[in-house]
Amino acid sequence: xxxxxxxxxxxxxxxxxxxxxxxxxxxxxxxxxxxxxxxxxxxxxxxxxxxxxxxxxxxxxxxxxxxxxxxxxxxxxxxxxxxxxxxxxxxxxxxxxxxxxxxxxxxxxxxxxxxxxxxxxxxxxxxxxxxxxxxxxxxxxxxxxxxxxxxxxxxxxxxxxxxxxxxxxxxxxxxxxxxxxxxxxxxxxxxxxxxxxxxxxxxxxxxxxxxxxxxxxxxxxxxxxxxxxxxxxxxxxxxxxxxxxxxxxxxxxxxxxxxxxxxxxxxxxxxxxxxxxxxxxxxxxxxxxxxxxxxxxxxxxxxxxxxxxxxxxxxxxxxxxx
Numbered sequence: 079x080x081x082x083x084x085x086x087x088x089x090x091x092x093x094x095x096x097x098x099x100x101x102x103x104x105x106x107x108x109x110x111x112x113x114x115x116x117x118x119x120x121x122x123x124x125x126x127x128x129x130x131x132x133x134x135x136x137x138x139x140x141x142x143x144x145x146x147x148x149x150x151x152x153x154x155x156x157x158x159x160x161x162x163x164x165x166x167x168x169x170x171x172x173x174x175x176x177x178x179x180x181x182x183x184x185x186x187x188x189x190x191x192x193x194x195x196x197x198x199x200x201x202x203x204x205x206x207x208x209x210x211x212x213x214x215x216x217x218x219x220x221x222x223x224x225x226x227x228x229x230x231x232x233x234x235x236x237x238x239x240x241x242x243x244x245x246x247x248x249x250x251x252x253x254x255x256x257x258x259x260x261x262x263x264x265x266x267x268x269x270x271x272x273x274x275x276x277x278x279x280x281x282x283x284x285x286x287x288x289x290x291x292x293x294x295x296x297x298x299x300x301x302x303x304x305x306x307x308x309x310x311x312x313x314x315x316x317x318x319x320x321x322x323x324x325x326x327x328x329x330x331x332x333x334x335x336x337x338x339x340x341x342x343x344x345x346x347x348x349x350x351x352x353x354x355x356x357x358x359x360x361x362x363x364x365x366x367x368x369x370x371x372x373x374x375x376x377x378x379x380x381x382x383x384x385x386x387x388x389x390x391x392x393x394x395x396x397x398x399x400x
Contacts, residue, residue, distance in 0.1 A: 133362035147234035254386035348394030
């Protein structure tokens with residue numbers, strides 16, 4: 079869990095007040111009808127949402143629409159654990175430990191277990207993701223064009239691609255640590271020269287039951303095609319073609335998982351809720367009218383800050399090809 083203290087809670091209260099201000103009709107109208115249409119907004123109406131670098135926070139309703147669009151695009155955000163920690167500027171730490179519950183009689187003492195030995199601190203950083211989206215000026219100036227819906231959707235699609243790649247292959251250097259990271263990613267449970275029914279079964283059963291019950295598979299299309307053709311000794315397919323599951327567990331396809339080549343880790347299985355995505359800020363947007371003026375376009379620079387990593391390496395296992 080993320081450690082909290084009084085100053086953090088004070089900041090959360092402050093953020094709630096800030097959210098209320100950027101939810102106002104005054105802020106929304108100034109944001110979408112002036113700032114995003116290439117006109118200079120009135121500073122007194124936009125100050126509450128203006129960042130140090132001159133970018134503006136999305137109004138709250140647009141931010142919620144963006145989050146909905148992002149979650150629709152991102153399978154990873156649907157199987158991982160997403161948390162918000164937006165009021166810290168630098169590094170934070172999350173702690174993971176294994177707690178045990180027990181049955182006790184009323185008014186009887188509850189045993190205390192020292193979890194210090196199993197407590198693992200993980201560093202969470204503040205990584206920036208950015209994109210520039212452009213539109214022709216005739217669209218931007220057309221009052222009938224739904225810039226709000228279109229822009230939030232395009233940003234969500236762009237950020238999802240960058241996020242998904244990092245959540246799988248991230249190095250931890252100015253980006254999240256991906257599940258395939260050699261030291262801080264998922265554990266390798268099977269190393270083999272080719273993919274067989276038996277080693278897929280071995281990968282499946284190498285994940286402990288407490289993680290296996292909520293487990294899912296992640297692979298790319300090429301690997302999925304190999305597994306769709308895979309049969310046991312009696313000619314039974316390992317892939318259930320009616321439900322698109324393997325051993326009753328859902329399969330998620332990602333272009334960013336590696337192909338079936340030597341040295342790669344093409345298949346991951348486990349409980350991805352132990353992969354934490356920590357949102358460090360909401361979306362910030364700035365209009366770039368002058369930069370694209372000669373091409374009769376308006377640009378929009380959007381950025382977000384986040385980090386992500388697997389808290390328990392044993393919760394997700396991978397197969398590696400040798």
